[in-house]
Amino acid sequence: MLYKRHNRIKEVLKKRQPHLTVLIEDVHKPHNLSAIIRTCDAVGILDLHVVNQNGKYPTFSKVSQGSEKWVFITTYISIDDAINALKRRKFKIYAAHFSKTAIDYRNVNYTEPVAILLGAEKWGVSKEAAQLVDGHITIPMLGMVQSLNVSVAAAVILFEAQRQRLEAKMYTKMQLSPTTYNKILFEWSYPNISKLYKKNSRKYPSLKENGQICEDNL
Numbered sequence: 001m002l003y004k005r006h007n008r009i010k011e012v013l014k015k016r017q018p019h020l021t022v023l024i025e026d027v028h029k030p031h032n033l034s035a036i037i038r039t040c041d042a043v044g045i046l047d048l049h050v051v052n053q054n055g056k057y058p059t060f061s062k063v064s065q066g067s068e069k070w071v072f073i074t075t076y077i078s079i080d081d082a083i084n085a086l087k088r089r090k091f092k093i094y095a096a097h098f099s100k101t102a103i104d105y106r107n108v109n110y111t112e113p114v115a116i117l118l119g120a121e122k123w124g125v126s127k128e129a130a131q132l133v134d135g136h137i138t139i140p141m142l143g144m145v146q147s148l149n150v151s152v153a154a155a156v157i158l159f160e161a162q163r164q165r166l167e168a169k170m171y172t173k174m175q176l177s178p179t180t181y182n183k184i185l186f187e188w189s190y191p192n193i194s195k196l197y198k199k200n201s202r203k204y205p206s207l208k209e210n211g212q213i214c215e216d217n218l
């Protein structure tokens with residue numbers, strides 16, 4: 001059982017894409033946030049960035065199916081903090097946003113370090129955010145309604161990113177550094193023990209092939 005789970009975690013981590021991420025601005029409905037996290041997990045996204053003015057995000061609903069355990073969430077209280085943090089990490093940021101300069105979402109190169117910004121359910125991406133990003137993208141709407149649900153828009157764009165990254169073989173060559181891979185492998189395999197290590201500022205032990213902790217490290 002432990003062995004099977006450990007192997008599953010290893011397989012998932014080998015496909016995680018640290019240079020593809022999502023930033024959401026004031027999305028406040030738990031089912032939308034949950035659905036976005038679930039899609040992030042499915043596409044292989046390692047971390048999600050959330051801006052909410054009170055520094056918190058809504059609670060998760062059943063829609064997430066526990067995926068919040070497998071996607072790291074960083075919160076910010078202002079959109080410029082979030083955008084600056086991503087720019088420092090060399091991400092190009094594209095806002096899913098209706099504007100005169102917006103391009104079709106399929107015309108972006110998602111094999112580069114890219115962050116997708118999605119806006120609030122009611123009012124969309126803020127003016128401030130729209131000015132700070134590198135570009136705007138839209139999913140063509142050919143019906144009577146003007147926009148998609150935010151979690152649906154996230155899925156459409158992220159699966160295009162996945163398509164491009166699959167084509168570029170980015171899921172077959174590990175994108176995480178060995179140090180990050182080992183750190184997350186330990187945290188996901190042993191969530192309770194790793195919390196104790198963290199609390200006591202202890203260096204994580206390495207894991208055996210079957211997922212057991214090397215005893216000489218204890």
Ligand SMILES: C[S@@+](CC[C@H](N)C(=O)[O-])C[C@H]1O[C@@H](n2cnc3c(N)ncnc32)[C@H](O)[C@@H]1O
Nearest residue numbers: 096118119120123124125138139147148150153
């Ligand atoms: C329900 S929409 C918000 C609609 C809002 N009235 C507006 O004008 O932006 C929530 C978010 O989903 C994303 N979205 C929805 N439909 C989209 C589309 N067709 N193209 C790009 N992004 C879309 C955008 O990020 C948007 O901010």
